[in-house]
Amino acid sequence: MRARIDWKYALGLELTDTGFDYSVLSEFRDRLIAESLEQSLLDTILERAVTAGLLRAGGRQRTDSTHVLMAMRTMNRLEQVHETVRAALNALAAAAPDWLLAQAEPGWFERYEARVEDYRLPKNKAERILLGHEIGVDGNGVSSACAFPCVTARPVPAGTCAPAEPKGDASPCARRRSTKPCHARQRQSTDEWQQRYAHRAGVEGTIAQGVKGFGLRRSRYRETAKTHLQHLLIAAAMNLTRLDAWLTGTRLAPTRTSHFAALRPAA
DSSP states (O other), X not given: OOSOHHHHHHHTOOTTOOOOOTTHHHHHHHHHHHTTOTTHHHHHHHHHHHHTTSOOOOSSOOOSOOOOOSOHHHXXXXXXXXXXXXXXXXXXXXXXXHHHHHHOOHHHHHXXXXXXXXXXXXXXXXXHHHHHHHHHHHHHHHHHHXXXXXXXXXXXXXXXXXXXXXXXXXXXXXXXXXXOHHHHHHHHHHHHHHHHHHHHHXXXXXXXXXXXXXXXXXXXXXXXXXXXXXXXHHHHHHHHHHHHHHHHTOOOOOOOOOHHHHTOOOO
């Protein structure tokens, strides 16, 4: 604050004000905790936002927790297989996009353009087995389409194989379209899940912002009371940052798109 004229102006201080020594901050925190005033800063910001019409009462409160089922081994294996195929497709998409676009089956984009946690995996055992077989068939299809040796325009990352030349008419429109009945069910389930996930995405986005931008994951102090104070101050800072972004028209950062998802033909 000694060198920041904008802060002095905001606080109504003289330009010659030398500020205060940093050592008094610990005493300031102790007084907030001793007099139970740590909640007042966040409450004041929220009240001002409500008065200005920037906040309104929400519906049910949500947490970042999900209901854990006793099927972790099965679901974990299914997720690992899915992510293995997706990682291979992304590596090939980065190394030989034109070749992969010619080889890609229509159902691949539905299943592998996003990470597996962005989908709601089937709860029914028979449907999980069917999905696992489909992912296995896709993985075998990717492996069969690759051959050694083959020179590509860009080197293929370690862990993948070099693609062979497509045989015959391998354009996406000319390749066979899968008619498996579960594709439609999976797409419908994915759409429903994305609509339901949109509510939780705000919670996860808030947590991600707190962790990456404000150090929410690590406490700077000892004792529960001071850690609680830090969390409230972070919450206040995040609200001020978001209000500033809203008032200045700052757009949200776009979600990253994988190499394979970027190859998806326009509908």
